[in-house]
Amino acid sequence: MSDSPRIVVSLPSDELAADVGDLPEGVETVVWDLRSPAPRDAFDMVVPPYMSGRRILAALDGVRVGLLQSQSIGYEGLAGYVPDGARLANASSVHxxxxxxxxxxxxxxxxxxxxxxxxxxxxxxxxxxxxxxxxxxxxxxxxxxxxxxxxxxxxxxxxxxxxxxxxxxxxxxxxxxxxxxxxxxxxxxxxxxxxxxxxxxxxxxxxxxxxxxxxxxxxxxxxxxxxxxxxxxxxxxxxxxxxxxxxxxxxxxxxxxxxxxxxxxxxxxxVPHVGGASEAMRPRIARLVREQIERLAAGEEPRNVVTP
Missing domain, CATH: 3.40.50.720 (NAD(P)-binding Rossmann-like Domain)
Known part of the structure; x- marks a missing residue:
């Protein structure tokens, strides 16, 4: 049995889960788009859907989250929706x-x-x-x-x-x-x-x-x-x-x-706020999410943390 810590990660779609690919042993991924009740009461990392509104993030109420990994660069207005004890990381390097x-x-x-x-x-x-x-x-x-x-x-x-x-x-x-x-x-x-x-x-x-x-x-x-x-x-x-x-x-x-x-x-x-909405996003967000998961699994600090 592996000594690796068990990491539970929520991804918003099957597509992103497939793009992220193979992950270190001991990592469990759950597909959750935050539009249905939480499938777990705690996650080491949650990736909300792209351009999530405050209504979507309200689904995190009562869920313990270690890291909230946004798919956007901007994060203004999100601090009040980050669960207590969680950190927020933005998507620098993606867009x-x-x-x-x-x-x-x-x-x-x-x-x-x-x-x-x-x-x-x-x-x-x-x-x-x-x-x-x-x-x-x-x-x-x-x-x-x-x-x-x-x-x-x-x-x-x-x-x-x-x-x-x-x-x-x-x-x-x-x-x-x-x-x-x-x-x-x-x-x-x-x-x-x-x-x-x-x-x-x-x-x-x-x-x-x-x-x-x-x-x-x-x-x-x-x-x-x-x-x-x-x-x-x-x-x-x-x-x-x-x-x-x-x-x-x-x-x-x-x-x-x-x-x-x-x-x-x-x-x-x-044009309707489409600066990051290109084919370049998909591989780049997958690369960032995979790196964040690997860092958490290795006990390392995640990238792009913008709140304590």
């Missing part, structure tokens, strides 16, 4: 690449009028436009963590001037990163504002009417962070004046109501 890919795609689509051309194609209308460009633009990357750095890495070959901004100024790997206290001055020369910040009270409303007003005429706002970072009413006002443009993966509120003016604002390109 950065796909989110950066979408961010660059949104910038290209907006700069080169691709949404207009799709509408023209549907109408069988040949209407060339002289568009803006990603090349030679000054791109302010607001939020220089994993996603922000991945965006910058993909934009540099487009011959852009990258201006990274984080919570504090610092020099890192030969690059100067500006502090958030410099934002007002930096916005004045920004062609593309690329927002990659996490949500939460610390960033809510960070880009409001005052900050948007500092952007030059024709500037593009791209948001792949959280919708709450941008004052939606202020953004709509700028779009309706046709002074700014926006390409948004995230909005506030979400989902956007059918009658919201942002839907029809001039220069707005909106």
């Amino acid at each position: 950065e690449t796909a989110t950066a890919e979408l961010a660059v795609g949104l910038a290209i689509a907006a700069q080169r009028n691709l949404a207009d051309y799709v509408r023209d194609q549907e109408a069988r209308r040949w209407a060339p436009l002289f568009g803006a460009s990603v090349a030679d633009s000054t791109v302010l990357v607001l939020g220089y963590g994993g996603v922000g750095k991945a965006i910058a890495a993909r934009l540099r070959p487009f011959e852009t001037d990258i201006v990274p901004v984080a919570s504090r100024a610092r020099d890192e790997d030969g690059e100067h990163i500006h502090g958030i206290d410099e934002l007002a001055e930096l916005l004045k020369t920004t062609d593309i504002l690329m927002i990659a910040l996490p949500g939460g009270e610390g960033t809510r409303g960070l880009i409001g009417a005052e900050q948007l007003a500092l952007l030059p005429d024709g500037a593009l706002v791209v948001n792949v962070g959280r919708g709450s970072i941008v004052d939606t009413d202020a953004l709509v006002a700028e779009l309706q004046r046709e002074r700014l443009r926006a390409a948004l993966d995230v909005v506030d509120p979400e989902p956007l109501p059918e009658d919201h003016p942002l839907w029809h604002a001039p220069g707005a390109l909106i």
Whole structure:
């Protein structure tokens, strides 16, 4: 008989269980999507479904959990739903690449009028436009963590001037990163504002009417962070004046109501919070979950723990 500790892990689907593959001896996996009563009263690790809402996480009430492994990077608002004594880990390393890919795609689509051309194609209308460009633009990357750095890495070959901004100024790997206290001055020369910040009270409303007003005429706002970072009413006002443009993966509120003016604002390109929703996610989340299980089985600390 093995001396390995017994580890019980809840996975949200048969698909993820199959993707995770063979696990160390002594590990038991249970498929539970948190939409039915808990099949155990205790788990060493629980992986909720992707993009779980608070209603889903309420299923953990009364269940002892060692580690709650989210499938998302963002974790704001989840702390109150983590069972007592449990730790929360996010999915850093899973979504950065796909989110950066979408961010660059949104910038290209907006700069080169691709949404207009799709509408023209549907109408069988040949209407060339002289568009803006990603090349030679000054791109302010607001939020220089994993996603922000991945965006910058993909934009540099487009011959852009990258201006990274984080919570504090610092020099890192030969690059100067500006502090958030410099934002007002930096916005004045920004062609593309690329927002990659996490949500939460610390960033809510960070880009409001005052900050948007500092952007030059024709500037593009791209948001792949959280919708709450941008004052939606202020953004709509700028779009309706046709002074700014926006390409948004995230909005506030979400989902956007059918009658919201942002839907029809001039220069707005909106996609429904799909930054991480690509084929790249499946193998990456499986790799992270497997590593976390192996660490727990070996008595090691898990990765990406964001709460005590």
